[in-house]
Amino acid sequence: MITLMQLLKSDYPADLASAMVVNFQIAGLALAIGLALGFPLALALAGGKGWRRAVAPVLGILRAAPTFVVMFFLLNVIPRDFAIAGIPLAPSGAMIVALSLAPYAASYVGDNGSDAIRALRQGSPDRALLFLPNIVRAFFVLVMSSSTGAAIGVNEGVSVVLRQAEHWPDLGDKLVVFAIGVLAFGIVFQAGFALMRLSVAWLGRRRRTGQTGQTGV
Amino acid sequence: MRILLARWLAGVLLALALVGPALAQSPESTLNALLGEVRAGMPANCDAPEADALVRVLCSGHLRVGVRDSYPLFATVQDGERHGYDIDVARAIAQRLGVEPVWIPVKPATRISTLAEGGADVVIATMGHNTRRDAEATFIRPHYYQSETTIVGPKSIQIHSWDDLFNRTVCTTIGNYANARIVSRDVRVMLYDAAGRLPEALRDGTCRLAAQDDSFFAAYLAQDGFGDQFERKFGFDQVPWGMAVAADGADGLAQALELVSLIMHRDGGFLEIAQRDGIFTEFLQSQQALFNNPECIGAAGFAAPDCLIPALEADPPPTAFLPQVEAFLAWTKDTFGVSPALPMLMTQPAWDLFIAGVVNSLILVAGALAATLAFALFVGFISALPYRPVRFLAWLVVVTLQSSPVLLTLVVVTAVAQALFTYSSAVALGAAIVALGLMNGCNAGQAIGEAAESIRRERGLGRGLTMPLFGAAVSRSLTQLLSFLVNAAKGTPVASFTGAPELLAALTDITSFAAGRVATYTIVLVFYMIVVWFVVWVCNRVRARIERTGAGA
Numbered sequence: 001m002i003t004l005m006q007l008l009k010s011d012y013p014a015d016l017a018s019a020m021v022v023n024f025q026i027a028g029l030a031l032a033i034g035l036a037l038g039f040p041l042a043l044a045l046a047g048g049k050g051w052r053r054a055v056a057p058v059l060g061i062l063r064a065a066p067t068f069v070v071m072f073f074l075l076n077v078i079p080r081d082f083a084i085a086g087i088p089l090a091p092s093g094a095m096i097v098a099l100s101l102a103p104y105a106a107s108y109v110g111d112n113g114s115d116a117i118r119a120l121r122q123g124s125p126d127r128a129l130l131f132l133p134n135i136v137r138a139f140f141v142l143v144m145s146s147s148t149g150a151a152i153g154v155n156e157g158v159s160v161v162l163r164q165a166e167h168w169p170d171l172g173d174k175l176v177v178f179a180i181g182v183l184a185f186g187i188v189f190q191a192g193f194a195l196m197r198l199s200v201a202w203l204g205r206r207r208r209t210g211q212t213g214q215t216g217v
Numbered sequence: 218m219r220i221l222l223a224r225w226l227a228g229v230l231l232a233l234a235l236v237g238p239a240l241a242q243s244p245e246s247t248l249n250a251l252l253g254e255v256r257a258g259m260p261a262n263c264d265a266p267e268a269d270a271l272v273r274v275l276c277s278g279h280l281r282v283g284v285r286d287s288y289p290l291f292a293t294v295q296d297g298e299r300h301g302y303d304i305d306v307a308r309a310i311a312q313r314l315g316v317e318p319v320w321i322p323v324k325p326a327t328r329i330s331t332l333a334e335g336g337a338d339v340v341i342a343t344m345g346h347n348t349r350r351d352a353e354a355t356f357i358r359p360h361y362y363q364s365e366t367t368i369v370g371p372k373s374i375q376i377h378s379w380d381d382l383f384n385r386t387v388c389t390t391i392g393n394y395a396n397a398r399i400v401s402r403d404v405r406v407m408l409y410d411a412a413g414r415l416p417e418a419l420r421d422g423t424c425r426l427a428a429q430d431d432s433f434f435a436a437y438l439a440q441d442g443f444g445d446q447f448e449r450k451f452g453f454d455q456v457p458w459g460m461a462v463a464a465d466g467a468d469g470l471a472q473a474l475e476l477v478s479l480i481m482h483r484d485g486g487f488l489e490i491a492q493r494d495g496i497f498t499e500f501l502q503s504q505q506a507l508f509n510n511p512e513c514i515g516a517a518g519f520a521a522p523d524c525l526i527p528a529l530e531a532d533p534p535p536t537a538f539l540p541q542v543e544a545f546l547a548w549t550k551d552t553f554g555v556s557p558a559l560p561m562l563m564t565q566p567a568w569d570l571f572i573a574g575v576v577n578s579l580i581l582v583a584g585a586l587a588a589t590l591a592f593a594l595f596v597g598f599i600s601a602l603p604y605r606p607v608r609f610l611a612w613l614v615v616v617t618l619q620s621s622p623v624l625l626t627l628v629v630v631t632a633v634a635q636a637l638f639t640y641s642s643a644v645a646l647g648a649a650i651v652a653l654g655l656m657n658g659c660n661a662g663q664a665i666g667e668a669a670e671s672i673r674r675e676r677g678l679g680r681g682l683t684m685p686l687f688g689a690a691v692s693r694s695l696t697q698l699l700s701f702l703v704n705a706a707k708g709t710p711v712a713s714f715t716g717a718p719e720l721l722a723a724l725t726d727i728t729s730f731a732a733g734r735v736a737t738y739t740i741v742l743v744f745y746m747i748v749v750w751f752v753v754w755v756c757n758r759v760r761a762r763i764e765r766t767g768a769g770a
Contacts, residue, residue, distance in 0.1 A: 064749040065742070068710040069721055073742045076734040080410050147622030151714045153388075153407060153423040158624050163422050165628075166374065171636045178629050186620025 003173045007180060012164050016184055020157040022094060026149060027142035029098035031135070034105020041106065042113025046121070055110075062107035068148050071100035075152055094156075097149040101142055108138050126203055133199040140192030144185065157185065244483070247518030248476040252314070255469065270338050270462060271469035280316045282307040283323040283331050283340035289436030290496050291343050302494040303341045306361055306460075309486060310339075313477045329353045332463045338470060339462050343432060346459035347394070347529040355467060356459035357474045358525045359482055359508065362491075363500040365452035366395035367431040369438070374425065376450040379404075384631075384640055384716045388415055388424035389729065395454045396729035397533070397566065399428060403642060405716055406729050419447055426450070435496055455500075457526045472519075479520050483508040533564040558733025561740075567727045574723025575744070581646060581709045581719050582748055588654020589705040593661035593698055594691070600666025601690060603680035611666070615659045623711055627652045631715040642718045649712030657701040657708070664697035665690050695763060699756040706752040710745055720744055 007013075041059060044051040074096045082090040091099065116131035147158040161181035165174045255262075255275050262268055263276035274280050284303055285292040292301040299320060311318040321337040328344050331337045332354050339357075345364070346356045368387065370376055379402045386405040389396055390412050399406055407424065409415060416437050418424040427434075431452060437443045460478075462471050481487045488501040507513055513524035536542070542562045550556040561571035599611040618626060627649060634640075634648035669690035672678070678686065691698070713722035724741045728734045 060750070061746070064707075064746045064753065066707045066710050066745045066749065068708075068713075069738075069742050069745045072721060072725065073738040076728065076738045144622045147624045148711065150624055151407075151711075153418065155421065155423060158622055159423070161625060162628060163425065165632075166425055171632060174632055175629070178625060178632075181625055182617060182621045185622055185625070186617070189620050190616070 003168070003176045004180075007164070007177060012160070012177075012180070013184075015164075016157055016160045016181065019155055019160040020184060020188070022149075022154065022156040023143050023146045026094050026098045026101070026146035026154075026156065027139055029095070030101035030105050030142050030146070031139050033098065033102040034109050034138070035135075037102060037106035038109025038113060041110030042117060045110055045114035046117035059107055059110055062103040062110075065103040067100050067104060067145060068151070070103060071097055071148055071152060074099055093149060093152050093154040096152065097146055097154055097156075100148070101145055104145070105138060105142060109135070112138075129203050130200065133196045133203070136192060136196045136199065140189055140196075143192070144189060147185075157181065244476045244479045244514065244518040248313075248473060248480070251469070251473055251476070267466070269469035270467035271473055274314065274316055274338055274470060278316050279319045280307070280311045280314060281319045281321050281336070281338045282311070283321045283328060283337035283342055285324070285342045286322050288343050288432075290439075290494055291432060300494075302362070302491055302496050303343065305490045305494060306481075306487065307339075307341050309481065309490065310341075310460075310474065310477050313480075314473065329461070332461060335463070338467070339460055339474065341460040344459060344461060345394075345456040345529060346461075347456070349532055350461075351528050352464075354461040354464050355471045356461050356528065357471060357478055358459065359475075359478050359504060359520050360457035360459050360526055361478055361481075361487060362432075362458040362496075363455055363526070364430045364432045364458060364497075365455045366393070366398075366428055367434055367452040368426055368428050368450040369419065369434050369447055370426040370450055371419075371446060372448050376426065378451060381450075382426070384635070384645065385426060386424075388418055388427040390415070390429065391729060391734070393429070394456075394529075394730065395428060396726075398454055400570075400726035400729060401566075403716060405714075405722070406725065408725070408729055416443060430456075431497060439495060456529050475519060479508060479514070479518075483514075533566050536562060536565050536568045539563060557736035559736060560727050560731035560733045561724070561737065563731070567731060570723045570727055571720075573718060574720035577642075577646060577717065577723075578709065578719040578721075578744070578748070581649060581712055581717060582706050582752070584646070584650035585653040585657075585705040585709050586702055586752070588650050589657040589661065589702055590698075592654045592658025593665060593701065596659050596662025597665025597669070597691065597694070598662075598682075598687060600662055601669035601682050601687060603682060608666070611662070615663045618656055618659045621656075623656060623708060624714060626656055627711060627715050630655070642716065645716040646712070646718070649709070649715060649717045653705050653708050653712070657705040661694070661698045661701040664694040668693040692763065695760060699760055702756055703749065703753055707745075707749050709748075710741075 041055050044055040045059075074091070075093075078091060078096070080090050081088070112131055112134045116128040119125070119128035119130075146156060149156045150159040150162060153159075158181065161177060165177045168174050168177060251271075252275065255269075255272055258272070259276055262272050265272070268276075284299065284307065286294050288301065288303075290301055292299065292303040294300075304320075307318050321331065323331050323337070323340060323342050325342075325344075328340050328342050329350065332340055340354075341361070343364075344350070346358075346360060350356070368376060368382065376382060382402065382404045384403060384405070386407050387399060388407045388409060389399065391408045391410055396406060409418065412429050412433050415424065415427040415429055416434075419427055420443070431449065434449065438447065438449065460474060462474065478487075482501070482504045485505050488498055488505055491498045491501050507524055508520065510524075513521050515521045539562075542559065546556040546559070561567045596611055596615065599607055600615075602608060621629070630652035631645060631648040634644050634651075638644045665687075669682070669686060672686060672689050672693065673680075709719065710721045712719055713725065716722070721741050724737045728737050
């Protein structure tokens with residue numbers, strides 16, 4: 001209890017909150033890259049059998065790529081002084097984490113995007129709209145996954161939790177530090193999923209309204 | 218001609234040794250005799266093409282010294298003036314030889330090549346003396362300085378020995394020879410490409426601890442802002458620093474420098490310079506005491522071999538199949554124009570790490586799959602029970618685990634394991650298996666619980682849980698279960714973060730002290746992708762079999 005009060009009075013909550021902004025930035029960046037890469041894949045998957053066969057190996061690679069290994073791969077393969085036409089283009093740690101999450105994001109967008117395109121073709125725009133809450137779900141999964149950045153020195157939420165935990169030698173105190181971290185991430189994660197459930201429910205209501213001919217006005 | 222000069226110098230020294238104690242016992246008399254003989258041959262020998270470097274130095278009146286430009290406290294340039302321990306040592310040596318120093322800027326990569334190309338007479342440039350470099354240049358002993366790798370961290374953290382570092386992360390630089398020692402003590406490394414980034418990483422909290430040469434950190438620890446916050450924890454892997462001359466044609470200069478070094482140690486010349494420049498002096502104090510012992514001065518005035526520090530052993534033992542590997546790499550170079558660097562096949566320590574990493578990764582994957590399945594069935598069973606409090610408890614655990622980032626869950630489980638058991642690599646592996654199983658199994662278990670509930674609604678069953686119902690729930694949530702099994706396999710490399718000795722950790726350790734990062738990380742990426750593909754294939758086969766069985770039934 002004393003530990004909890006000390007932690008709450010310290011800079012820890014504020015540091016954690018500001019560091020979690022980095023998690024959101026990484027997730028946003030990863031999702032943007034995922035959308036850019038995943039949209040052509042979605043179109044191909046929703047196309048003919050030839051297209052589907054052509055992109056299947058690409059999707060297989062994207063699905064099988066472990067984020068943590070991809071992150072270390074990129075970190076070690078991209079030169080620190082990487083530049084094109086004299087313009088330095090070496091990615092930051094946060095960018096490397098975002099790039100490592102991109103394969104997952106792209107495969108997710110590809111899979112869900114192709115479902116949405118098929119639904120549109122079948123004349124079911126409401127079912128196609130389920131793509132949006134699914135993207136929200138992906139975003140919050142990416143927020144959680146961006147914590148891997150702690151392993152390469154990115155100053156995000158989990159890094160702050162781990163740094164704070166080092167100040168407390170007793171396991172009990174450490175667990176309090178961890179619990180605050182889990183709670184912070186949990187609020188974000190559960191709020192995100194609640195938002196997603198609400199939007200799915202709204203879409204369901206909208207579909208039912210459409211089916212009964214009501215306008216909702 | 219060169220042979221003649223070498224024989225002549227050797228003859229001079231032999232004569233000095235035989236003259237008797239009264240004349241040839243002190244380093245000064247030997248040095249003076251050596252310089253005197255060279256000067257006696259001047260200017261006749263000055264233009265001899267095969268003249269020893271010492272002859273050239275004395276004839277020209279200049280000692281060309283290879284020095285660094287920006288190594289705080291040792292060699293820096295401010296307003297056109299050079300400062301630092303290396304610089305002052307070079308000045309003192311030049312003065313002793315009666316010549317003027319001429320500065321030749323060198324970098325770590327060009328120190329030895331500059332000597333080989335005749336660009337400098339001597340290099341005094343923070344250069345560690347190891348067995349690999351011994352073949353490329355002549356190092357002067359006694360050594361003019363000795364550094365060690367030091368662990369630096371915040372004053373608030375209690376670190377006194379390797380035991381306190383166990384399973385912690387230490388930031389270090391790629392290629393640092395001390396990294397092999399660090400990783401062998403079960404300490405995780407976070408690699409940086411330049412030492413200059415380490416102080417900043419300590420300041421902003423990215424790194425809690427950093428390892429680097431003490432000569433590098435000395436300047437930072439002397440600063441108020443840095444020194445108030447951080448301190449040296451402990452040191453290891455002492456490296457003697459050597460000034461060096463060219464491997465060929467510099468025997469005379471090498472002998473003169475050996476004698477000067479011996480005198481400067483004995484009389485405290487090195488120590489005085491070090492104190493003036495504000496660097497660590499423990500080594501120089503011990504050397505002064507050592508060379509004031511008459512037993513450390515040999516018959517000819519040179520240092521007794523037993524009193525000299527050997528070169529650092531820098532070459533790890535090669536693998537038994539190294540010739541075949543080298544032949545293969547040569548073939549790829551000839552055939553394709555490029556050859557990958559494969560450090561894990563070159564040396565025995567790297568090979569051992571690699572094999573252990575592969576085996577541990579496979580154990581980790583198998584363990585994570587088994588744990589995921591076990592937790593899924595357990596949590597699924599609990600979630601399907603008719604007792605509300607028990608179901609609520611299961612829900613609470615699942616929501617907590619869903620709300621915790623993977624890395625945090627792993628750290629928490631590892632911390633608990635560390636409190637329960639004596640920590641080891643096996644415990645790290647076990648903790649990772651439990652953490653991965655919990656994270657994925659709880660999610661799959663939740664799906665089983667939901668499936669059981671849906672079956673009850675469809676069939677109008679009561680709250681009771683029977684084995685047929687549970688089996689049907691598992692079967693219905695098979696897609697979720699298999700996807701979480703794949704997820705568990707994909708997540709296994711994360712275990713490297715808490716010190717589990719799997720392949721990613723092993724290869725990170727290897728690349729910390731060997732070259733070939735691109736090839737190495739490509740190998741680890743391909744390895745894990747193959748593992749995940751295999752797990753997906755097995756899961757699909759299992760699903761097909763279950764569906765066939767279900768259809769047949």
